[in-house]
Amino acid sequence: MFALSKTVLYTCPYVPAEWIAAHGLRPCRVIPDSAGTVFSLAGREGVCPYVRGFLAEVTDGDRAGAVVMTTVCDQMRRAFDIVARRCELPAFLMNVPNTWQTPAAQQLYVDELRRLGRFLIRHGGKSPSNDALAAIMLEYDATRTALLEARERLSALRYAEEIAAFGHDGPDAVTGGYRGSLEPITRVPLAIVGGPLMKKEFRIFEIVAESGGRIVLDATESGERGMCAPLDTEALREEPLSELARIYFGGIVDASRRPDSQLYEWFEEKLTERAVQGIIFHRHVWCDLWHAELGRLKDLIDVPVLDIDTAGDFGSEENRTAGRIGAFLEMLQ
Amino acid sequence: MSDAPKRITLEQWDLQYEKLRAAGAPQPYYGGPLSRHLKDGDRRLLKLSYDNSAAALRLWNLLLTEEDRLHEARASGRKIVGTMKDLGTVPVMAYSLKNAVAFYPDGAWWIPCVMELGAGLLEIADSLGIDESFCPVRAMLGAFVTGAHFPLPDMLVCSVGATCDDFSAIAQRLEGLGPEILWWEMPHRREPEPDEIAVTLPGGFVAPKRQVEFVKSQLQGIKTALEELTGERLYAEKLSEGIRKANQVRRCLSELRHLAFTAQRCPIPALEMLIAEMLAIHFCSDRQETIAVLTELLDEVKARVQAEVGVLEVDAARIFWVNPVADLQVMNLLEDCGGRICGTEYLFSHALDEVPEDSPPLDALAQMALADPMVGSSIDRAQRICADISLFGAEAVVISRIGGASHCALEGQVIGEIVQDELDIPVIEIEVPPVTDSMRPTVRTRLEALVETVRARRRPVPK
Numbered sequence: 034m035f036a037l038s039k040t041v042l043y044t045c046p047y048v049p050a051e052w053i054a055a056h057g058l059r060p061c062r063v064i065p066d067s068a069g070t071v072f073s074l075a076g077r078e079g080v081c082p083y084v085r086g087f088l089a090e091v092t093d094g095d096r097a098g099a100v101v102m103t104t105v106c107d108q109m110r111r112a113f114d115i116v117a118r119r120c121e122l123p124a125f126l127m128n129v130p131n132t133w134q135t136p137a138a139q140q141l142y143v144d145e146l147r148r149l150g151r152f153l154i155r156h157g158g159k160s161p162s163n164d165a166l167a168a169i170m171l172e173y174d175a176t177r178t179a180l181l182e183a184r185e186r187l188s189a190l191r192y193a194e195e196i197a198a199f200g201h202d203g204p205d206a207v208t209g210g211y212r213g214s215l216e217p218i219t220r221v222p223l224a225i226v227g228g229p230l231m232k233k234e235f236r237i238f239e240i241v242a243e244s245g246g247r248i249v250l251d252a253t254e255s256g257e258r259g260m261c262a263p264l265d266t267e268a269l270r271e272e273p274l275s276e277l278a279r280i281y282f283g284g285i286v287d288a289s290r291r292p293d294s295q296l297y298e299w300f301e302e303k304l305t306e307r308a309v310q311g312i313i314f315h316r317h318v319w320c321d322l323w324h325a326e327l328g329r330l331k332d333l334i335d336v337p338v339l340d341i342d343t344a345g346d347f348g349s350e351e352n353r354t355a356g357r358i359g360a361f362l363e364m365l366q
Numbered sequence: 367m368s369d370a371p372k373r374i375t376l377e378q379w380d381l382q383y384e385k386l387r388a389a390g391a392p393q394p395y396y397g398g399p400l401s402r403h404l405k406d407g408d409r410r411l412l413k414l415s416y417d418n419s420a421a422a423l424r425l426w427n428l429l430l431t432e433e434d435r436l437h438e439a440r441a442s443g444r445k446i447v448g449t450m451k452d453l454g455t456v457p458v459m460a461y462s463l464k465n466a467v468a469f470y471p472d473g474a475w476w477i478p479c480v481m482e483l484g485a486g487l488l489e490i491a492d493s494l495g496i497d498e499s500f501c502p503v504r505a506m507l508g509a510f511v512t513g514a515h516f517p518l519p520d521m522l523v524c525s526v527g528a529t530c531d532d533f534s535a536i537a538q539r540l541e542g543l544g545p546e547i548l549w550w551e552m553p554h555r556r557e558p559e560p561d562e563i564a565v566t567l568p569g570g571f572v573a574p575k576r577q578v579e580f581v582k583s584q585l586q587g588i589k590t591a592l593e594e595l596t597g598e599r600l601y602a603e604k605l606s607e608g609i610r611k612a613n614q615v616r617r618c619l620s621e622l623r624h625l626a627f628t629a630q631r632c633p634i635p636a637l638e639m640l641i642a643e644m645l646a647i648h649f650c651s652d653r654q655e656t657i658a659v660l661t662e663l664l665d666e667v668k669a670r671v672q673a674e675v676g677v678l679e680v681d682a683a684r685i686f687w688v689n690p691v692a693d694l695q696v697m698n699l700l701e702d703c704g705g706r707i708c709g710t711e712y713l714f715s716h717a718l719d720e721v722p723e724d725s726p727p728l729d730a731l732a733q734m735a736l737a738d739p740m741v742g743s744s745i746d747r748a749q750r751i752c753a754d755i756s757l758f759g760a761e762a763v764v765i766s767r768i769g770g771a772s773h774c775a776l777e778g779q780v781i782g783e784i785v786q787d788e789l790d791i792p793v794i795e796i797e798v799p800p801v802t803d804s805m806r807p808t809v810r811t812r813l814e815a816l817v818e819t820v821r822a823r824r825r826p827v828p829k
Contacts, residue, residue, distance in 0.1 A: 079767075079775035104554045107531040107772040114744045114780045131526040131534065132551045137583050141553065144576070151559065291526045291549040293538055321500060321772055325535030328495025329542050 039098025039157045044087050044229065045109070046259035047129045048101050049281045051173045052146055054203065055166040056158030058098065062200030063090050064255055066232045068345025074115075081319045082345025084108045086231055092120055099123040099156045101149065105131075105289045106322055125152045131291045133282070142282040146274060166273045174264040176204040181260070189248035190238035193230070193256055200255075221365050222308055224250035226300070226330065227315035228288070228323045229259070233347040237315070237354065244359045245366060249307040252300070253315065254287070261285055288322045296326075297333050304336060311365045312338045313358065317345060337365065371670055371677045373415040373635055373701070376401055382418055391420050394655065396431040403430045409482045410801075415698045417638045417677060421659070421666040428650050428659050429641055432469065433516055435651045439467040440517045445595050448519030449648065450537055451529050452552070454717025455735040456588055457648040462608025465596040469516065469651050472533070473644075474509040475502045478800035479693045487512070488800075496539060501532040501771040502692045502800050510540055521595050522547045523588055528554040528741040531772040548591055550584040552735065553577055555742035567737040568719035570753070571746055582732035589728065605727035611653055613720045615646055618660040620718065625667050627708040627758040631676030633667045636697040636707040640690065643710065646717040682706035683820035686760035688751060688781060689713060689768055693802045696809065700764070703813040704821075709758040711751050715739050744777040748784035755789060761820045764813070767797040792819050 040059045043050075053060035065086025074080055074088065087109070091100050100122050104110045113126045128145050130138040154160055161169075176199060184192050198206040223246045225237065230253050241248055252258040262284025268276040286295040303309075314330060316323040324342075331338055339361040343350055374382065383399040400423065403411055408430065416422060440446055447468040449456040460468035477485050487508025491497070494511075496504045509515040524537045524547050541547045558564040558574040565575050589600050622642060626634050642663060649656040670676060678701055686709035691697060700707070716737040722730040739747040755763065763785050767774045782793040794816050796809055 074776075074779070077775065077779060079770065079772075081775070084776075104528060107529070107534075108775055110528065110554060111744055111773060111776040111780075115776060117743075117745065118780065118783070126554065126556065128527075128553045128556070130551050130553070132549050135551075135587075137580065138551055141551070141580060148559070289531075289534075291524075291534065291538060292541060292547070319499065319770075319772075319775065321531040321535045321770075324499065325496060325539050328539060331495075332542065 040096065041099045041101060041153070042091055042097045043101040045103040045105050045127075045129070046254055046261070046285050046287075047103055047105060047281055048127065049146070049261070049277050050200070050203065051166070051170045052149065052277060053101070053153060053158075054173075055161035055169045056150060056153040057161075058153055058158045060203065061097070062197075063087060064197050064200070064229065064232055065090050067347060068231070079319050081106075081108045082317045082343070083229055083231060083320070084112045086345060088112055088115060091116060091122065097122060099125065099153070101125045101127060103127045103129045105129050105287065106320070108319070123152070123156045125149060129282070131289055133290055133295070139278065139282060143274065143278045146278060163273050166277070167269050170264060170269060170273060170277060171266075172204050176207050177260055178263065179209060180207060181257070184257075188238070189242070189251065190235060193235055193238060193251055196251075196256060196260065197232070197235075220245055220247040221310050221362055222247055222249040223311045223313055224248065224252055224304060224307070224309045225256070225313045225315055226252040227254075228317060228320050229254040230256070230315065231345060231347070234315070234343065236347060236351065237313070237341075237358070240351075240355045240358050241313070241362070244355070244362045246311075246358070246362045248313075250303050250309055252303065258287075258299070259285060288326045293326070293329075297329075300330075300334060304334065309336060311361060312336050313361070314338050314340045316340070316342050318342055337361070369418060371633065371675055372418050373677055373698075374418045375415065376411050379416055379418070379423070383423065386420055386423070394424060394427070394658075396427050396434070397424065398427065400426055400430075406430075407481045407484050409484060410480045410694065413695055414637065415635070415701075417635050419666045421662040422634075422638050424659050425638060425641055425663055428645075428652070428655060432651050436467065436469060436517050439651065445520045446517055447592065447595070448522045450522065450524040450547075451533050452525040452735060453714040453738065454647050455585070455731055456523050458608050458612045458721065458731060459585070459589060459592060459600065459605065461611070461649060461653050462604045463592060463596050463598050463600055465598055466592060467651055469519075469648050471506045471509065471516065471519070471522075472503055474506040474515060475692065475800075476694070477509060477515060478502060478505050479695075482801055485512070485515070494539060494543075496536055499770050500536065501530065501768050503533055504536055505800075507536055507540055510543070510545065518545070521591065523550065523591070524548070525550050525552045525735075527552040530740070532770060548588065550588060551580075552584070552738070552741050553580060555736050555738075555746070565733060567733045568721060569715055569737045569750065571737050571742060571750070573736050577736060578729065578732050581735050582728050585728055585731055585735070602727055605731075606723070609721045609723060609727055609730060611657070613723065614657050615649065615653070615660060616718055616720050618657065618664055619643060619646055620720075622660065622664050622667060623710075623718070625664075625671050629671045629676065631674060631680050632678040632682060632706040633670040633676045634663070635677050636687075636701060637694060638663070639707060639710070640694070640697055640712070643712060643714075643718065647714055677701075678706050679704070681821070683817040684708035684759055684761045685816070685820075686710070686751065686755045686758070686763045687712075687766065688763060689766040689774070691766050691798045692768060692800045693798050696766070696798050696802055699802075699806070699810060700813055703810060704817040705813060708760040709754045711739060711747070711754065713740055715750065740773065744780040745784065747777070748781040751781060752785060752788050755785070755791070760791070761823070762791050762816050763793040764816065765793065765795040767795055769797050769799055792816060792823075
């Protein structure tokens with residue numbers, strides 16, 4: 034593996050960590066602690082707490098060499114303008130198409146990866162050979178596979194933390210050795226659905242467990258839903274960059290997609306496979322993309338749904354959230 | 367020129383209408399007294415102030431009869447295309463065909479204002495999970511559900527990608543209710559890299575040729591769909607002719623804007639100018655009549671400027687306005703507070719810039735679509751606003767926030783900072799809901815403070 038020098042921050046799951054690592058840089062997926070405070074945004078209404086938290090992390094200190102943001106959500110797209118104006122940090126805005134069915138949209142994503150590559154080279158990276166890229170992709174894929182297979186042996190909290198650690202520090206951060214026995218599911222199996230969770234919001238996994246439930250499907254952006262598809266090793270040999278685009282652009286389902294039909298196909302499959310009895314729908318206020326999915330989810334999925342909206346200050350919201358989750362589980366038991 | 371220009375009430379307009387009729391003033395097929403629209407539930411009309419010219423009457427009547435025209439188009443066998451979000455591009459294509467008429471269902475965002483919430487559209491959106499944390503464009507969902515405000519389109523087209531999340535989410539919710547949508551991708555406009563071919567777009571923004579080609583490929587898909595819908599081929603010559611007609615509208619508006627924003631006395635009120643600009647987007651479902659209406663309005667304004675008369679005091683504070691208002695009455699309010707509009711960026715500057723006529727037509731439309739101020743960065747948009755402020759001599763800026771709109775959360779800060787850094791003029795942000803009645807004193811106070819600030823800055827600094 035290359036010596037990883039500069040850290041490149043990102044948070045969107047459509048940014049392939051392997052591509053950054055293949056350029057000899059250290060990919061670091063930022064999951065903010067909480068909404069945080071950005072002095073320049075004080076008093077502004079309507080800003081998504083996750084965007085606020087991400088901006089606070091990115092604009093605070095000089096621990097990174099660059100930041101990569103995407104156009105997947107409008108607020109993050111516009112937050113790029115704040116970063117560009119206020120930060121010394123080199124910043125890259127990657128166009129990730131919302132449409133996904135056409136070869137043109139897929140090609141646009143590949144072109145953007147190439148453009149990202151040029152940006153990385155301008156900021157200390159080096160152009161990867163196909164072999165080097167393929168080797169890194171295999172390493173990441175093996176770790177992801179191990180993580181996914183370990184799900185039933187880990188508590189929901191630990192599973193979420195392992196995924197977060199993998200995003201933050203790469204394959205080396207994943208402790209592995211998940212040899213414990215399969216935990217029998219005696220608690221009410223739930224799914225958590227929504228955009229990304231902030232670190233303090235991981236407490237929800239514990240609250241669910243304390244209330245007699247277990248999250249068997251983490252369908253948040255920071256969880257299993259934000260992980261890309263498995264590699265096709267044959268395609269990898271032929272053209273690693275195209276395969277990278279396929280597993281990310283073609284492999285991650287999201288509320289931003291138009292149409293969003295893939296998301297519901299994925300839900301149907303996973304909710305049935307894991308015998309989910311209830312859904313915790315977690316959304317940050319001002320996140321229009323996920324907020325609008327709540328009504329669709331209720332229309333399309335025949336499973337009880339609990340809507341948890343949050344302004345990103347989990348500390349002050351914990352009691353209310355715990356009470357609601359407790360009542361939801363009582364209803365399901 | 368009509369009588370001495372002034373702003374009048376709806377009641378006064380009825381008297382004025384009788385006077386015009388008695389004088390034998392010609393009326394278009396959709397003409398008549400403005401107050402007749404009250405029976406449609408358009409109660410906000412009672413609270414607005416209007417320009418007193420025959421040209422303005424024609425403009426209002428064109429606007430308020432659009433639904434009738436759409437029904438007539440349906441009855442005559444023309445296909446109705448609902449174009450969403452791109453604000454100005456796809457209608458140029460649709461109106462190049464004989465058998466198609468295009469409109470923006472997005473325009474339903476003004477229904478809660480015009481009907482003073484009486485249509486119940488926002489309540490329907492609420493019931494579908496699209497509550498007040500979304501932009502008022504959520505009224506569109508209610509309009510589709512009731513089917514009471516426009517005929518359901520034969521085809522729906524929606525741009526996504528570099529658009530606001532509210533609209534994208536609401537459109538997806540709409541599709542979930544049944545109507546099929548042809549989604550097309552609008553990439554975020556970016557700076558060309560050093561080794562990329564750059565294209566200067568209408569209005570002055572620059573984009574890589576690669577992005578223009580991508581958008582062209584998306585428009586090609588829409589063209590094919592339109593051809594299938596109408597059974598009519600959209601040859602390059604037809605599209606070029608459609609672009610020429612669109613440019614006729616745009617040239618007229620350009621002259622109108624220049625006169626309205628730079629004349630020593632404001633020749634036409636802000637509200638009529640807002641409506642005139644809106645016509646550029648989809649021609650209010652009648653392209654030919656739009657050209658006629660704007661030409662008459664331009665003649666009226668030219669005559670007023672020549673006669674050095676206007677509707678406001680000569681010392682009115684010159685304000686640049688950013689974003690359209692959900693409540694039309696706020697445009698009146700600005701003038702009541704002593705301001706006048708000297709420059710606008712209502713989210714659709716690209717629909718006002720001329721489409722290049724020296725490029726292949728689909729290329730030209732792709733360039734125009736990419737020139738949309740909302741598909742690029744807020745920094746780009748702020749630069750354009752600064753250039754227009756300098757062009758029109760505005761003395762202050764109002765950034766009108768659209769409650770719940772994803773772009774308003776952060777862009778106001780960027781635009782405000784850049785305008786202040788580059789031009790050192792006052793900037794305020796106000797939020798305008800569909801009906802401002804309950805917060806009118808607050809909005810009024812802020813606008814009055816801005817006007818006072820502008821006037822104070824005019825006074826020479828004592829030595």
